[in-house]
Amino acid sequence: MSAAITFKPARKPAFRADKQTHLSDQERVDAAITQFLKDTDFVTATYMESCIHCGLCAEVCHFYEQTGDPQYTPIWKLEPFKQVYKREAGPFSFIYKALNLKRKLSSDELAQWQHLLYDSCTVCGRCSMVCPMGIDIATLISKARHGMFQAGLVPEDLWQMAKRAQDEGSPLGVTPEMLKATIQGVEKEYGLNIPLDRDEAEVLLSLSSIDIINYPHALSDIAKVMNQLGYTWTLRSDGYEASNYGLLTDSEAWQKATSQKLINAAIACKATTVVIPECGHGYNAFRWQAANLHGQALPFRILHITELMAEGIRTGKLRVNPVNESVTFHDPCQSARRGGATEAPRTVLAALGVELHEMPTAGDLNWCCGGGGGVMHIQRADELRYQAFEIKMQQVEQSGAEKLYTSCSDCRKNFDDCAEHFDWDKQPNSLLQLVAENLVEA
Amino acid sequence: MELLNFARGPALQWSLAIFIFGITWRLVGVAVLNWPKELSTPRNGNPLLGALRMMAMRSWPHKEFLPKTWYSEVMGYTFHIGFFAVFLLFVPHIIFIEALTGLSWPGLTERIIYFLSLITLFALVAVLIRRLTHPVLRMLSNFDDYMSWFMTISPIITGLLVTSHVGLGYETLLAIHILNIDLLLLWFPFSKLMHAFFIWSCRGLTGAAFTRKGIPAQ
Known part of the structure; x- marks a missing residue:
């Protein structure tokens, strides 16, 4: 009998x-199972029970769209988690276990799913918008990644960055000393006053290491905006990092440690508002998850810098000159679709009077740029990421706009890298910078 | 006659009992798990309204997704609506349900029901063909998917046979049709057919969570 003919396609990706x-392998499996069960609550269980295997989630995922490879079906990425749920925690788990209807999770299976859970998922949540049952698949992906982290099965380059963030306070080595030096340099170059370590301030400003290293202009831009808004504000050397690589690897402990520094710094300076810079995942991590990890509601509000600018425009504190540009806007998944801040950039763009050309699918249903969720930092995933990015390039071109803006430095970095790869002439620009360069002089 | 009596007597009673107990067990088994607390500050939307909104609106596909999803949407709607129309609006079914529950309502003519049954049959065959040929669906599908499909289509087929008086005697065909329903009731709580219940809590939870964050619950 030929073994070549099978009813189903190969289910497991060939992957190391x-x-x-x-x-040990068994300890990895046990650690993952323990974490999966820890993450199994009413919401998770409802999602697990609800899937009808319709496959629609694949149809809107950029990785499936571009490769046609069924293994990239979003709900399939959760198979090990679902397996453990059905066998160990579901209402009929005793039947599944007794009759071995769901087999025990194996170490090979778990290891092979690393590619599906990390390399080929940006946790952009587009799949969560199409599921007819309403399953928030992206939330389940994050929970499945928790198990992978506990099992020590994270892509090494991403894990190294997260470990560095945990050990040094920044994934890119931006130490407090480096921050101080950067501030001094920007103050000197732009003639700005950037307050650091104030004892009291209305607004605590955070920064992203990616901005400091790759887009140092962002610090002067944000300072100009903050100064015009008229709040008392400060940066704090004991809590400044907004990017959260604990979230990207899905280590709850590391994610909490990063958030906690900002929380402590905000409480120390009695801030009533914490502002997250142009960093999509940093916003999602702090705005929607920090309080849960902290264990209590936070005594301050949290705004993305775009939300702060939109608020300033609405209240008249921030005044901008009209800009005669034809632009399109890339919605960062984590601040827009996953974070709910979709309208703010459009308020800002409207105030600037630009000619806005939306992409064919914009706003909450936009296509991800392909670099989020840590994918940009996984070198072996580069080819897949470039494939996913091709959709974004087409969308930008179809918009007909001359310039491209966004409000996430991770997205910008991915655009930069992909533009270089494809020799594409569109550069991703910062919405914050556009505002900062067009402020009405006081 | 003995088979018919068995089908609509003890077999139906036991199936109904297991149906109700199984559904309760599965719903309660999920509900007793830990309910996560949400401590972040919500935006202005009302989560309850968001939950209700998503329960309703997720049935209405986003036009942006339709080029990729129309086949599943059309066939899915067709067989769901067809199945429930045949089940709830065929006069003999209404009389049967009235005998069980005392509830009654007007039905459709046999000709319309026959037509609806054929449409439902067509849509169910279409979704099976897709499940067998689409690489994603083939990969995702398991025994539950095929068995649930069989449990859904077989009452339509046996029902058509009963009304067409084809093959065996009327009473035997009717007995087989009711046994079909008994099996469907037995299978229901253990299968994906439970999505008839979970769809509401699932959409509701996501709708509420999205609304807290300011994401449109649709």
């Missing part, structure tokens, strides 16, 4: 996983 820590 990265491993951290010195756990």
Whole structure:
């Protein structure tokens, strides 16, 4: 009998996983199962029980769209988690277990899913918008990644950056000393006053390491905007990092540690508002998840810099000159579709009077740029990421706009890298910078 | 006659009992799990309204997705609406349900029901063909998917046979049709057919969560 003819396609990707820590294979499986069960609550269970295997989530995922490879079906990425749920926690788990209807999770299976959970998922949540059952698949992906982290099965380059963030306070080595030096340099170059370590301030400003390293202009831009808004504000050397690589690797402990520094700094300076810079995942991590990890509601509000600018425009504190440009806007998934801040950039763009050309699918249903969720930092995923980016390039071109703006430095970095790869002439620009350069002089 | 009596007597009673107990067990088994607390400050939307909105609006596909999803949407709607119309609006079914519950309502003519049954049959065959040929669906599908499909289509087929008086005697065909329903009731709580219940809590939870964040619940 030929073994070549099978009813179903090969279910497992051929892939060699990265491993951290010195756990045995069985210990990895046990750690993942323990974490999966810890993450199984009423909401997770409802989602697990609801899937009808319709496959629609694949149809809106950029990785499936571009490759046609069924393994990139979003709900399929959750198979190990679903397997554990059905066998160990679901209402009929005793039947599944007794009759072995769901087999026990194996270490090979778990390791092979690393590619599906990390390399080929930006946690952009587009799949969550199409599911006819209403399953928030992206939330489940994050929970599945929690298990992978506990099992020491995270892509090594992403894990190294997260580890550095945990050890040094920044994934790119932006230490407090480096921050101070950067501030001094920007103050000197632009003639700005950038307050650091104030004891009291209305607004605590955070920064992204990616901005400091790749887009240092962002610090002067944000300072100009903050100064015109007229709040008392400060940066704090004991809590300044907005990017959260704990979230990207989905280590709850590391994510909490990063958030906690900002929380402590905000409480220390009695801030009533914490502002997150142009960093999509940093916004999602702090705006929607920090309080849960902290264990209590936070005594301050959290705004994305775009939301702060939109608020300033609405209240008249921020006044901008008209800009005669034909532009399109890329919605960062984590601040827009996953974070709810979709209208703010459009308020800002309207105030600037630009000629806005939306992409064919914009706003909450936009296509991800392909670099989020840590994918941009996984080198072996580059080819897949470039494939996903091709959709974005087409969307930008179809908009007919001359210039492209966004409000996430991760997205910008991915655009930059992909534009270089494809020799594409569109550069991603910062909405913050556009505002800062067009402020009405006081 | 013995088979018919068995089908609509003890077989139906046991199936109904397992149906109700199984559904309760599965819903309660999920509901007793930990309910996560949400401590972030919500935006202005009302989560309850968001939950209700998503329960309703997620049935209405986003036009941006339709070029990719229209086939599943059309066939899915067709067989769901067809199945429930045949089940709830065929006069003999209404009389049967009245005998069980005392509830009654007007039905459709046999000719319309026959037509609806054929349409439903067509849509169910179409979704099976897609499940067998689409690489994603083939990969995702398991025994539950095929068995649930069989449990859904077989009462339509046996029902058509009963009304067409084809093959075996009327009573035997009717008995087989009711046994079909008994099996469907037995299978229901253990299968994906439970989405008839979970769809509402699932959409509601996501709708509420999205609304807290200011994401449109649709």
